[in-house]
Amino acid sequence: ARIVLATHNPHKVEEFQAIVAATRPDLEVVGYDGPEPVEDGVTFAANALIKARAAAAHTGLPALADDSGVAVDVLGGSPGVFSAYWAGHKKDATANLELLLDQLSDVADPHRTAQFVSVIALVRPDGTEDTVEGRWPGRLATAPAGPGGFGYDPIFIPDGQDATAERTVGEWSAEEKNAESHRARAFRSLVPLLRTL
Ligand code: ITT
Secondary structure (H helix, E strand, C coil): CEEEECCCCHHHHHHHHHHHHHHCCCCEEECCCCCCCCCCCCCHHHHHHHHHHHHHHHHCCCEEEEEEEEEEHHHCCCEHHHHHHCCCCCCCHHHHHHHHHHHCCCCCCCCCEEEEEEEEEEECCCCCEEEEEEEEEEEECCCCCCCCCCCCHHHEEECCCCHHHCCCHHHCCHHHHHHHCHHHHHHHHHHHHHCCC
């Protein structure tokens, strides 16, 4: 079956293609270059649905969209849905993570806990909709490290690593990230809902 992926973020496209290939190789994921809808929801689910509905309407295909971000506990869950624009109206990943590090400059471990969150929306041609959520707990580094990934990856240290050799996601390979990420976790919850496609 074909499914359209409603994202304009090339990093997300790459990650989804790898995650889908590993779990549902029969699905053909096609990109979406239609108009970008206004993401004015205040929850990840609302924004994921806005994007998936627009792509489904535009293509007539089942559509998937991811809305995601980093939720920092000591900031009450911010940047959250504002992660892409945290430092202003331009999507500037470096400015975003530098601002976040500044905001946390007085916060020491163990208070630097955060989670990556991904909500995936599925909108089918018959109009039925589902959303699933994946969370990836960790904490924020005090300085960026690593060339890999995108967005906040260079400052995010996932839980569950050997304490003597902790790395940021920026230092992980794509394979490592796609096996464990918030996006991979959300997709795992979505798999049963894709059976009918
Ligand atoms: P689309 O709306 O076109 O999908 P986008 O990048 O604008 O692309 P979002 O509105 O969902 O997507 O913003 C997500 C932001 O959250 C993204 O720009 C990053 O700053 C951050 N983010 C999400 N997933 C991430 C990940 O896996 N690693 C690092 N940062 C991530």
